Amino acid sequence: MRRAGAADAGILLVGANTWEGIKETHARNAVFGAVENGSALFRQASRGRANAVDHQGRVLATTDYFTSEQQAMVAYVPREGVATVYSRIGDTFAWLCAAGLAGLAALALRRRIGVC
Structure with missing residues (x-):
């Protein structure tokens, strides 16, 4: 598709x-x-x-x-x-959201451990 x-x-x-x-x-x-x-x-x-x-x-x-x-x-x-936007960029937005979520999870983990 x-x-x-x-x-x-x-x-x-x-x-x-x-x-x-x-x-x-x-x-x-x-x-x-x-x-x-x-x-x-x-x-x-x-x-x-x-x-x-x-x-x-x-x-x-x-x-x-x-x-x-x-x-x-x-x-x-x-x-x-x-x-349409999807026909031009495909799943790029979804992958950016997943990368942002991973980055926020890593930041939260670093703060919880006390590295920051």
């Missing part, structure tokens, strides 16, 4: 095969990945929930393997995505 965002992919095509108990969770997680990368998503599911969303996560079409007789889905998905 990160490479798709860095490459300014306009549409993500995702294949899925889930089971009934987790179909909603998997469908929502795929949408989150598309939104953070600024891409539209067309997620085909041979079992589970298939969905198409734009770069803002708005549902354009959806179908459920377990409840729909019709297993074909047609949606007009935007071809162009948008740039």
